[in-house]
Amino acid sequence: MATKIIVSYDGTDNDLDALALGRVLGGAGASLALAYVRHSHEVESGRERLAEGEAKALLEQGAAALGQPDVPRHVVLSGSTPEGLRGLALAEHADLIV
Numbered sequence: 001m002a003t004k005i006i007v008s009y010d011g012t013d014n015d016l017d018a019l020a021l022g023r024v025l026g027g028a029g030a031s032l033a034l035a036y037v038r039h040s041h042e043v044e045s046g047r048e049r050l051a052e053g054e055a056k057a058l059l060e061q062g063a064a065a066l067g068q069p070d071v072p073r074h075v076v077l078s079g080s081t082p083e084g085l086r087g088l089a090l091a092e093h094a095d096l097i098v
Helices: 013-027 045-066 081-092
Strands: 004-008 031-038 073-077
Touching: 004 013, 004 081, 013 031, 013 045, 031 045, 031 081, 045 073, 073 081
Parallel strands: 004 031, 031 073
Antiparallel strands: none
């Protein structure tokens, strides 16, 4: 069974490095998914739709940079990036977070 990896991506230089590592691991046979952690829910519905759309667009850019346009993508809502990624990894039975 392929190693299941969640790659955290928010467009920063560090996450570009994570994307590059994910690309290498994916090329070695790992199963990849992208994740973006949002830190707050917008109270106003229009702002919430905008924030959600921006998160999805960011993950779409990450998928394109990864060279895997169909890679699964997750937008996680958590006040803590590590805790949000941990929760996703547990829910998805991932082996590794990059």
